[in-house]
Amino acid sequence: MSSQESDEAEELPKHGLKGPSPDERPHPEGRRNSQGIRIDPAAEAEPEQRRAVLSALVEDDPGVLSRIAGLFSRRQFNIESLTVGPTTVENHSRITMVIEESDPGIDQAEKQLAKLKPVIAVGELDDDAVRTELVLLKVEGDDPDKVHAVTEMYDGQTLDAGPKTITVQLTGDEQKIDDAIDAFRQFGIIEIARTGYTALARGDQATVPGEKPGTADEPTRPKNAQQ
Amino acid sequence: MSKQAPSSPNATTDAEVDPDEETEQTPVTTGSEAVIRALENEGVEAAFGVQGGAIMPVYDALYHSDIRHVTMAHEQGAAHAADAFSVVRNEPGVCLATSGPGATNLVTGIADANMDSDGLLALTGQVPSDMVGSDAFQETDTTGVTAPITKHNYFASDADTVGDTVGEALALAGEGRPGPTLVDLPKNVTLDETDAEPGPAEPPATTRPQYVADEENVAEAADAIQAAERPLLLFGGGVIKGDATEQAREFAREHEIPVVTTMPGIGSFPEDDDLCLSWAGMHGTGYANMAITHTDLLIAVGTRFDDRLTGGIDTFAPEAEVIHIDIDPAEISKNVHADYPLIGDAGIVLDQVDDALEASPDADEWREQCQTWKAEYPMDYATPDDEPLKPQFVVEILDEATGDDAIVTSGVGQHQMWAAQYWTFTEPRTWVSSHGLGTMGYGLPAAIGARIAADDDQEVVCVDGDGSFLMTIQELSVAVREELDITVAVLNNEYIGMVRQWQDAFFEGRRMAAEYNWCPEFDMLAEAFGARGFRVDDYDEVAETVEEAVAYDGPSVIDFHIDPAENVYPMVPSGGANGQFALTEDQL
Numbered sequence A: 001m002s003s004q005e006s007d008e009a010e011e012l013p014k015h016g017l018k019g020p021s022p023d024e025r026p027h028p029e030g031r032r033n034s035q036g037i038r039i040d041p042a043a044e045a046e047p048e049q050r051r052a053v054l055s056a057l058v059e060d061d062p063g064v065l066s067r068i069a070g071l072f073s074r075r076q077f078n079i080e081s082l083t084v085g086p087t088t089v090e091n092h093s094r095i096t097m098v099i100e101e102s103d104p105g106i107d108q109a110e111k112q113l114a115k116l117k118p119v120i121a122v123g124e125l126d127d128d129a130v131r132t133e134l135v136l137l138k139v140e141g142d143d144p145d146k147v148h149a150v151t152e153m154y155d156g157q158t159l160d161a162g163p164k165t166i167t168v169q170l171t172g173d174e175q176k177i178d179d180a181i182d183a184f185r186q187f188g189i190i191e192i193a194r195t196g197y198t199a200l201a202r203g204d205q206a207t208v209p210g211e212k213p214g215t216a217d218e219p220t221r222p223k224n225a226q227q
Numbered sequence B: 001m002s003k004q005a006p007s008s009p010n011a012t013t014d015a016e017v018d019p020d021e022e023t024e025q026t027p028v029t030t031g032s033e034a035v036i037r038a039l040e041n042e043g044v045e046a047a048f049g050v051q052g053g054a055i056m057p058v059y060d061a062l063y064h065s066d067i068r069h070v071t072m073a074h075e076q077g078a079a080h081a082a083d084a085f086s087v088v089r090n091e092p093g094v095c096l097a098t099s100g101p102g103a104t105n106l107v108t109g110i111a112d113a114n115m116d117s118d119g120l121l122a123l124t125g126q127v128p129s130d131m132v133g134s135d136a137f138q139e140t141d142t143t144g145v146t147a148p149i150t151k152h153n154y155f156a157s158d159a160d161t162v163g164d165t166v167g168e169a170l171a172l173a174g175e176g177r178p179g180p181t182l183v184d185l186p187k188n189v190t191l192d193e194t195d196a197e198p199g200p201a202e203p204p205a206t207t208r209p210q211y212v213a214d215e216e217n218v219a220e221a222a223d224a225i226q227a228a229e230r231p232l233l234l235f236g237g238g239v240i241k242g243d244a245t246e247q248a249r250e251f252a253r254e255h256e257i258p259v260v261t262t263m264p265g266i267g268s269f270p271e272d273d274d275l276c277l278s279w280a281g282m283h284g285t286g287y288a289n290m291a292i293t294h295t296d297l298l299i300a301v302g303t304r305f306d307d308r309l310t311g312g313i314d315t316f317a318p319e320a321e322v323i324h325i326d327i328d329p330a331e332i333s334k335n336v337h338a339d340y341p342l343i344g345d346a347g348i349v350l351d352q353v354d355d356a357l358e359a360s361p362d363a364d365e366w367r368e369q370c371q372t373w374k375a376e377y378p379m380d381y382a383t384p385d386d387e388p389l390k391p392q393f394v395v396e397i398l399d400e401a402t403g404d405d406a407i408v409t410s411g412v413g414q415h416q417m418w419a420a421q422y423w424t425f426t427e428p429r430t431w432v433s434s435h436g437l438g439t440m441g442y443g444l445p446a447a448i449g450a451r452i453a454a455d456d457d458q459e460v461v462c463v464d465g466d467g468s469f470l471m472t473i474q475e476l477s478v479a480v481r482e483e484l485d486i487t488v489a490v491l492n493n494e495y496i497g498m499v500r501q502w503q504d505a506f507f508e509g510r511r512m513a514a515e516y517n518w519c520p521e522f523d524m525l526a527e528a529f530g531a532r533g534f535r536v537d538d539y540d541e542v543a544e545t546v547e548e549a550v551a552y553d554g555p556s557v558i559d560f561h562i563d564p565a566e567n568v569y570p571m572v573p574s575g576g577a578n579g580q581f582a583l584t585e586d587q588l
């Protein structure tokens, strides 16, 4: 076999053949100019990442959460938080997810979620959506008055106070929670538990496509159903 | 299957079926019987599997059923056979396995079907519900293991609903973009008494594929087609799965648009048609890759733009706008940005676009250019008399010796590429291969599934590599036992050749773990299994031996000792530009 000869082998290119990993793969966005002609991706800026709040209405099948979490890890979507809880419809739950992705990534995440059998409908929430997070904070109990003052300042509640520790509950948007945590640092924070966002669309907008606010115990039209 | 009226179970082949016969069905009395009844109601004709403790009740219910059960040597074989059955019949195939090792042995086959969007229903036994989670004998979290590689999987919870669950899983496997589903069946559920007859098999209400594309999008796409100077059709496996080959052929011919296929799309358009440029991608034809590189409008139908097709995504169809027709919205702009997304069924959408077109694109020059490329980069190989046997020649002779509708299955490696390159496919569902997962060992069990699914007068040929054949060679015992007329052509280079080719090209010739200098005598091995065995070393024995093997009414194996140095070309190096293919080693 000719290729066994070493001199021939020397001429062969030395680069490997491994393809780029998913995060190295260029995103489709911005790869064409206005004439539809592709432009050199190196000349392009990185696709901008943004945060999106996705809401999914799901059937309470066993394992639904692991299916969704599995989808995110398998497809390498960058997930920041995920909350889940029941709705007014029996056997339906709402899952709120915050992901940080480029626009095509967010679009993929939505479409891949919609493909899962237990997912009834999924949608991205507008920026003006009502969103809030809950955090429990346990701080050293040396200075109860001061802790109480800070808790009041952030509209929090004291849930437990003992000689050694004080536990407070706060709700609000991310900025408020971050600020509050900063303020509590002076007392010595022992433990934190944060839930991540849960959210609903503002006003009479539907949170997921097909949802009927005001008659919330009516089941939602399945995703993709033709109008 | 679900497209036809449900045939009655135990139906006689008699033309005059008693209309009352349906009501004469013996009522189901156990969960297992409900499982089998659900399959029968949907007209399932065959199932592939291996027995075992937790699945025994289901097998017991099969005892009195007319469903043909093929006992395989290994569950991987069962999944591949069912997968191939689905490719040939265009309806979900069914496989069965016991819990634990049976279920885990199915995994490769399920993953394979998932990547290739092949409809497949896997039924797995499970330990009794009250022992789940206790690490009981032969327990595996089968739904957990298979969640990422199925469209959806189910854990059956009770005997009264298990029949409906199986029906739903079967319907879901074939609905929209097909894929594998699985139902895990705890032993108590299949043993429990029930009189619940399964209802009509319907996919879950939460899955509603869209079949008709948005009219406005269609109009825009039609305008783009009319304006195109260098239009190119790209037919993927979805054209075949969507049963849209007729519409696809008509569309291409009516508007005289050149056609390139993907590898799973082989057979969607006749490769001997002037308009056809064969398949594109890493080892596709030079002319297909040139056409993709220079088209100004790529009309892609039913493809997921796998990286083996596109090469580097930035250099893929660099001058083209893209129309993407697909039934799965998540495929749109996943890998390649779609300028005109058309979500829907391939055949329906092609008809919609056709209706919207007022004129065909004016592309005489482009068509001529495509023909020029055909002449410029022909598929060719050297056959001087003194050289060892070339695999391409073997494939051509096999093609000649069998009918136009012969089914070809393959393993994975160089032989797969030669089979795809040198066989001239003209019919859909005649090329049965492992594309997305690239599973060595797929060929032989796939040939068994294809044989069971195919018409009696259709030839089934498995083009295999020595390495791939060894991975599932035990299934030869099944072919012999079931008296299946298949011909296995082993292109034996005593290498795991594709790996050797890459090592030579990209790892400075260090052939680590790629040499099979202990290859068994496959002809003798075949005889030991009870099949016919042949060995061919020279050009002048090829035609005669092929004829004899094909004529033999049972399984036969031809061990072709081919040139071990032969490589697959053209080749687009991984991540490279399609237009920059190497025709020889020096060009890599």
Ligand SMILES: Cc1ncc(C[n+]2csc(CCOP(=O)(O)OP(=O)(O)O)c2C)c(N)n1
Residues within 6 Å of the ligand: B411, B412, B413, B414, B415, B416, B438, B439, B440, B441, B464, B465, B466, B467, B468, B469, B491, B493, B495, B496, B497, B498, B499
């Ligand atoms: C199950 C599995 N293991 C490993 C591989 C990696 N692989 C791809 S091609 C190949 C060599 C195939 O050898 P053979 O079947 O002899 O075919 P040839 O390339 O020689 O025609 C290997 C090891 C694979 N595709 N599948």
